Amino acid sequence: MNASGFTTRLVALTRKETRQMLRDRSNLVVGLLLPVALILLFGYGLSFDVKNARLTVVLEDSSPTARQTVVGLQGSPYLAPVWVRTMDEAERLIRAGKTDAILRVPGDFSRQLADGNGRVQLLLNGVDSNTASTIEGYVSGALSTPVLQQADRTGNKSARAATIVIVQRTWFNEAGESTWYLVPGLIVLVMTLIGAFLTSMLIAREWERGTLESLFVTPVRPLELVLAKLAPYVVIGAIDLIMCLLAAKYLFQVPMRGSLMLIIGSSLLYLMVSLALGLFISGAMRNQFAASQMALLASFMPAMMLSGFIFDLRNVPVVIQVVSQALPATHYMSIIKTLFMAGDIWPDILRSCGILTLYALMLVAATRRKLGKTLE
Amino acid sequence: MKTMRNFLDSLMKIMALVRKELLTILKDPSGRALLIGPALIQALLYGYGATYDLTNVPYAVHDQSRGAASTELLARLDGTGVFHRVATLTSSDQIAGMIDSGDALLVIGIPSDFETLRVSGQQAPLQVILDGRNSSTAGLASAYVSSIVAAYNQSLGGAPSVTIVRRAWFNANLESRWNIMPGLIAALSMLQTLMLAALSVAREREQGTFDQLLVTPLTPLQILIGKALPSILVGLIQSTIIFLIILFWFQIPMNGSVWLLYLGLLTFTVTSVGIGLSISAVALNMQQAMLYTFMLIMPLILLSGLLTPVRNMPEILQVATYANPLRFGIDTVRRVYLEGAGFSDVAYNFIPLVIVGAITLPLAAWLFRNRLA
Numbered sequence: 143m144n145a146s147g148f149t150t151r152l153v154a155l156t157r158k159e160t161r162q163m164l165r166d167r168s169n170l171v172v173g174l175l176l177p178v179a180l181i182l183l184f185g186y187g188l189s190f191d192v193k194n195a196r197l198t199v200v201l202e203d204s205s206p207t208a209r210q211t212v213v214g215l216q217g218s219p220y221l222a223p224v225w226v227r228t229m230d231e232a233e234r235l236i237r238a239g240k241t242d243a244i245l246r247v248p249g250d251f252s253r254q255l256a257d258g259n260g261r262v263q264l265l266l267n268g269v270d271s272n273t274a275s276t277i278e279g280y281v282s283g284a285l286s287t288p289v290l291q292q293a294d295r296t297g298n299k300s301a302r303a304a305t306i307v308i309v310q311r312t313w314f315n316e317a318g319e320s321t322w323y324l325v326p327g328l329i330v331l332v333m334t335l336i337g338a339f340l341t342s343m344l345i346a347r348e349w350e351r352g353t354l355e356s357l358f359v360t361p362v363r364p365l366e367l368v369l370a371k372l373a374p375y376v377v378i379g380a381i382d383l384i385m386c387l388l389a390a391k392y393l394f395q396v397p398m399r400g401s402l403m404l405i406i407g408s409s410l411l412y413l414m415v416s417l418a419l420g421l422f423i424s425g426a427m428r429n430q431f432a433a434s435q436m437a438l439l440a441s442f443m444p445a446m447m448l449s450g451f452i453f454d455l456r457n458v459p460v461v462i463q464v465v466s467q468a469l470p471a472t473h474y475m476s477i478i479k480t481l482f483m484a485g486d487i488w489p490d491i492l493r494s495c496g497i498l499t500l501y502a503l504m505l506v507a508a509t510r511r512k513l514g515k516t517l518e
Numbered sequence: 519m520k521t522m523r524n525f526l527d528s529l530m531k532i533m534a535l536v537r538k539e540l541l542t543i544l545k546d547p548s549g550r551a552l553l554i555g556p557a558l559i560q561a562l563l564y565g566y567g568a569t570y571d572l573t574n575v576p577y578a579v580h581d582q583s584r585g586a587a588s589t590e591l592l593a594r595l596d597g598t599g600v601f602h603r604v605a606t607l608t609s610s611d612q613i614a615g616m617i618d619s620g621d622a623l624l625v626i627g628i629p630s631d632f633e634t635l636r637v638s639g640q641q642a643p644l645q646v647i648l649d650g651r652n653s654s655t656a657g658l659a660s661a662y663v664s665s666i667v668a669a670y671n672q673s674l675g676g677a678p679s680v681t682i683v684r685r686a687w688f689n690a691n692l693e694s695r696w697n698i699m700p701g702l703i704a705a706l707s708m709l710q711t712l713m714l715a716a717l718s719v720a721r722e723r724e725q726g727t728f729d730q731l732l733v734t735p736l737t738p739l740q741i742l743i744g745k746a747l748p749s750i751l752v753g754l755i756q757s758t759i760i761f762l763i764i765l766f767w768f769q770i771p772m773n774g775s776v777w778l779l780y781l782g783l784l785t786f787t788v789t790s791v792g793i794g795l796s797i798s799a800v801a802l803n804m805q806q807a808m809l810y811t812f813m814l815i816m817p818l819i820l821l822s823g824l825l826t827p828v829r830n831m832p833e834i835l836q837v838a839t840y841a842n843p844l845r846f847g848i849d850t851v852r853r854v855y856l857e858g859a860g861f862s863d864v865a866y867n868f869i870p871l872v873i874v875g876a877i878t879l880p881l882a883a884w885l886f887r888n889r890l891a
Contacts, residue, residue: 166805166806169809172809172810172813180817183817183820184817184821186832186835187831187835188825188826190654190826190830191830192827237857237863239863259681262681262682263682265686265687266685266686266687266692267687268686268688268690268696269696269852269853269857270697270827271570271571271686271689271692271694271697272570272654273827274692275658275661278682279657281682305641305642305671305674306587306591306636306641306642306643306644306667306671307642307643308643308644308646308664308667309643309646310645310646310648311646311648312649312650312653312656312660313617313648313649313650314649315650315656319653322650322653323650323652338812339808339809343805347804430804430808431549431721431804432548434713434804434808435552435713436552438709438815439556439709443560443709444563446820447564447568448567452825453567453568454652456573456575456623456655457570457571457655458566461566462563462566462567465563476620479651479652483650484618484651490618490619
């Protein structure tokens with residue numbers, strides 16, 4: 143009797159919520175199209191891979207040795223060197239933001255090099271520190287080669303003696319493609335955004351309009367209300383998830399080394415957490431304006447900045463690490479990156495999934511409490 | 519005299535509307551907290567959390583040689599203060615576990631004939647295995663190891679290579695925080711100004727008070743100004759909070775003129791508010807207004823150059839970002855703050871901002887009257 147009442151009410155409420163969701167077309171269109179648009183936009187738009195970096199070369203030494211030294215700059219697909227005559231001209235370019243770096247080969251370079259003391263000057267615009275470091279790496283790579291070749295040609299065999307060479311292998315992402323780790327991260331962001339924006343207004347709206355009070359006089363229980371509000375949006379989120387996964391695999395060619403079932407399973411788990419978080423915020427704030435701001439500030443922004451999406455959590459201070467570990471997005475981020483690039487690494491996945499399950503249960507329970515039949 | 523009186527009259531009307539708008543924002547305690555709290559907390563959290571700089575590289579070693587060279591090399595690695603040895607492996611089977619679990623970012627393998635090869639003047643291979651799950655970190659760590667090995671080679675009297683004397687302008691130590699934090703002055707304040715503006719008209723529509731506003735003697739222009747000013751004010755206050763935190767807490771030196779910085783911020787904020795009000799005027803209720811705002815915020819932030827440079831984007835997207843006020847807001851703040859750029863250096867940033875503002879603000883005013891539910 144009791145159980146059947148629960149089911150009847152749940153079905154009726156779910157039907158009402160679904161109708162309400164379907165009636166607002168803009169909601170539905172955005173909910174279904176936005177994720178695809180976002181993943182396409184960012185999959186192509188976000189990249190750390192610096193190509194054609196703008197480098198200005200000032201060759202003050204016109205000797206063949208000096209030319210030989212910088213010849214490697216031109217073959218590189220990563221550098222787009224521009225040659226100017228004077229340092230003044232180059233400095234003007236860097237100040238005007240028309241170049242990112244200046245490489246200066248001083249007039250006495252070849253003489254100094256013969257003494258084993260060849261120096262070139264690299265001036266970087268440090269405002270974009272990441273690009274600056276990358277350019278430094280490219281330039282040092284492009285410069286050292288001709289000198290070694292030259293040393294060989296002159297028969298100076300000892301030049302190569304006694305050196306340690308690095309044999310490097312990068313696991314999971316051999317070519318160092320930033321797309322490979324950004325796209326799985328984008329799935330996390332999209333799932334977070336969907337959860338936050340689809341549900342964060344739901345309860346607050348009913349509080350504002352007073353319809354929640356009318357529900358209090360019906361036999362509907364808070365848990366039924368929470369579940370009924372979540373159900374239609376889980377369906378939307380699941381459709382979004384599938385579209386994101388297809389885009390990741392077929393458009394961006396991110397490898398899926400873990401099992402597909404685990405990817406989908408853990409993503410659905412996070413979707414629940416994300417939707418429940420939105421609902422909890424909605425129930426707690428009781429006001430659409432505050433709820434929408436909180437949803438953005440408490441779920442989306444931290445997921446973007448502190449979940450390990452771009453910034454490696456190993457590099458942040460302990461306090462920030464504690465904060466980021468408290469975010470559900472951090473755990474999903476680690477699962478999804480591992481599943482996409484590394485494979486089924488069970489201990490990590492189980493731990494993170496356990497944490498996400500806890501979050502889902504806690505949030506549903508907390509929302510239920512917020513909906514307790516009390517009036518102010 | 520008459521025009522003067524008209525002007526004063528219009529000013530009074532606008533001020534009355536501004537006062538009412540500010541009261542709506544400020545009367546609610548949670549609303550007040552939302553104005554200052556998020557800017558403060560986010561500036562501190564992201565100031566510490568948003569960094570590309572390598573400060574902690576946990577690594578494991580599988581040293582089969584245990585010779586002088588490998589010991590010296592590892593000592594140099596440990597001496598950086600960045601590399602921390604978390605494990606000394608005894609078998610190559612353990613490498614996978616260290617990398618998979620993320621306990622080590624890299625594993626260094628030194629073969630047993632390392633010392634023999636090196637002494638006999640042959641190339642001695644140093645194996646480096648990296649976790650590529652975050653390709654940025656992996657790339658930085660790899661470059662760091664290379665530079666340590668290169669320095670070691672040089673100390674052994676290796677190849678006479680060209681020394682690069684590096685000097686970075688505007689950010690001598692290439693700290694990524696210096697790059698990201700000034701960007702946050704614009705980005706964080708935009709989030710809330712956009713929302714505030716987007717929900718302001720939508721809320722009145724939903725509550726039915728907007729129709730009442732339309733039948734008052736206020737012209738659409740006066741309503742526009744009355745609605746825009748409070749959001750602009752809030753935006754500038756938030757920017758100021760973040761600016762002060764960066765300057766005094768994180769102590770990133772400000773090189774440019776404060777006036778120019780604020781001129782840039784003002785232009786940028788007005789444009790953001792223009793976008794917000796246009797959303798608000800299109801939306802029929804708060805849910806829709808919020809939906810459109812969320813839909814815009816993610817592209818605006820991620821395609822602004824805040825986290826990844828605009829120049830790395832495909833050509834088409836670079837063109838599309840001309841419509842993104844945040845791109846030019848961030849660029850202006852960064853260049854004025856760090857480079858000490860003058861007005862002529864950043865003038866080109868104002869053009870797209872002014873254009874977007876000149877489209878969105880009149881559009882919002884027009885929509886006030888012409889979009890009736």
